[in-house]
Amino acid sequence: MQISDINYAFFIVGLLLSFAILASKLSAFFGTPLLLLFLAIGMLTGEDGVILHIQYTDYRSAFFIANLMLAIILLDGGLRTNFSTMKSVASESTILATIGVVFTSGITGGIAYLLLDISLIESLLLGCIVGSTDAAAVFSLLSRNDGVSLKTNVNSTLQIESATNDPMAILLTTTMIAFASNKATSLTDALLFFATQFGFGIFIGVCFGALARFIIANISLGVGLYCILVIGMGLVGFAVTAYLNGSGFLAIFIIGMFVGNQKTRHVSYILPVSEGFTWLSQITLFLMLGLLVTPHEMLNYWLPGVVIAVVITVIARPIAVFFCLKPFFRAYNNRDLIFMSWVGLRGSVPIVLAIYPVFENLDNPQLYFNVAFVVVIVSLLFQGSLIVPLSKFLKVCTPSVMVPITKSDVGIMLSNDYEILNYRIKEPTFDGAVLRTIPFPKGTSVAAIFRDGKMIKCQGDTPIKVGDILSLIGRDADELLLNSLFSHPLKEKRQPLYKGDKMYAADTLMVELGEQYGFELTTYEKTLTLGDFMSYHIGGYPQPGDRVNLIKISLVVVDLEGDKIRRAGLYLTSELMLEFERKRKDKLIMQKIEQEELERRRKIAQQQLFDSINDDEEYS
DSSP states (O other): OOHHHHHHHHHHHHHHHHHHHHTHHHHHHHTOOHHHHHHHHHHHTSTTSSSSOOOOOOHHHHHHHHHHHHHHHHHHHHHTOOHHHHHHTHHHHHHIIIIIHHHHHHHHHHHHHHHSSSOHHHHHHHHHHTOOOOHHHHHHHHHTSTTOEEOHHHHHHHHHHHHHHHHHHHHHHHHHHHHHTTSOOSHHHHHHHHHHHHHHHHHHHHHHHHHHHHHHHTOOOOTTHHHHHHHHHHHHHHHHHHHTTSOHHHHHHHHHHHHHTSOBTHHHHHHHHHHHHHHHHHHHHHHHHHHHSOHHHHGGGHHHHHHHHHHIIIIIHHHHHHHHHTTTOTTOOHHHHHHHHHTOOOOHHHHHHHHHHHHTTOSSHHHHHHHHHHHHHHIIIIIHHHHHHHHHHTTOEEOOOOOOSEEEEOSSOSBSOOEEEEEEOOOGGGTTOBGGGSOOOTTOEEEEEEETTEEEOOOTTOBOOTTOEEEEEEOGGGHHHHHHHHHSOOOSOOOOOOOOSEEEETTOBHHHHHHHHTOOOOTTGGGSBHHHHHHHHHOSSOOTTOEEEOSSEEEEEEEEETTEEEEEEEEEOHHHHHHHHHHHHHHHHHHHHHHHHHHHHHHHHHHHHHHHHHHHHHHO
């Protein structure tokens, strides 16, 4: 290979990656899954495409790349699977991800045997290949369409099911391949193979997951190296498990779960880097699969592919969902189950699994690959385009919940660290509310408010406006409470902005206030007005609610005229209030004494007048 060939390869790879990412905006505009777009780009630049005409038919390298990319994708899925979320829907999601996949694969394979001219083993293998779902496409569609989100139990069940059913589909596929290649000849062999795959997958996954968790928590590395370490250990666990005839995909998923659910700041270093690796893996995988398919050959299998896609959508998946959930879980009504049946979109895993028969030199290898490809395209196009309207029609969607625009660990503690959560205020009822009236979770504090690109000092009487960004410090457990708080109208009674015990105009002379309330001023401060005095001490741009605390009084900004203070309120400190109260009481006492003295003198005068009148009468 010459240098020019290497440069050309770099040019093609860079062009495909860049074009795929930039074209993702088209996916958001048309409301189609990104996966379909990446597949389309691969097909358009492939052998029968309209540009580049790249010929790629190396199934051996495709098998290696597909397994590597899929392993990284599953590792990231494990990293993002929350134990608490999984625990809340563990039973139903596990049943769907295991028994549900068996039902879907079995029903699909049985109907394929009746409709297609293939053997029972081949039809069951085809059913296993297309048996798993990819809800990542679902959630990306929902999030990019008016902020639609699903009911909590439906959302959690689909999320956990989609994250855990891929290993099951892979196990079923490898088991059926063992039958098709005569490596397993009886049901006992199949059960033993299945138990070995499942058992070693769980055991090695738990061992390597615990080891990775321990190493990451006790080693100091550069921020970007933690994720690479996790990927490295995950791939080692994958390889060891596969060497022992276990499921490497199940093992690497469990490794990801162990690492992702530790309460240390290292997880915040791992997840962003892992997201980048996962996007690169998905783009690479779908571009490669798009290049690998030959469209004119795929057209020969379009009818079987469409038939299988319809069977899965309207027969196999609904039967599996209703059978697994309806008798045992009353939390789901019929509308929930219908929607969950429809959401069984097919993604990358069926196409990757369709490479296995090609790699194992089974009969009819192109049947599996092309039918799986058609099933994925039909699923993404037909089911994907109707997900949002169907969620609204069946009333399984809820108003979008506010989430932080950004969040990060403070970086103070190794475990259970505080987080910085930044929220943009959108709810109109928060407009004008002061911070002390907002029921923040206990232990959460407001670090700063950002308005029009400027940071505003935070005090209890600082008002917020729609469009402000609130920077909060709190625990990870507070996030759900904060999401709910900012997503709903402010229920706490709005209190008016504090205006002090007395109100003064901004042009009031400070020297007069100093004499009246008995506090000292510097020579410079004596020359200032109240507005200039407060602006001098606040600094920057004053905002309503800003305070200047003196020894005996506090001054609060009431309102502005432009960026200048218009009025200020004066708050008396407890010491000065006691002094004023003491003076008031002394004044009342003096007034009472004076009144009593006047009354005594009046009575004396009356008595003297009465005595004088009596003396005059006696004289006369």
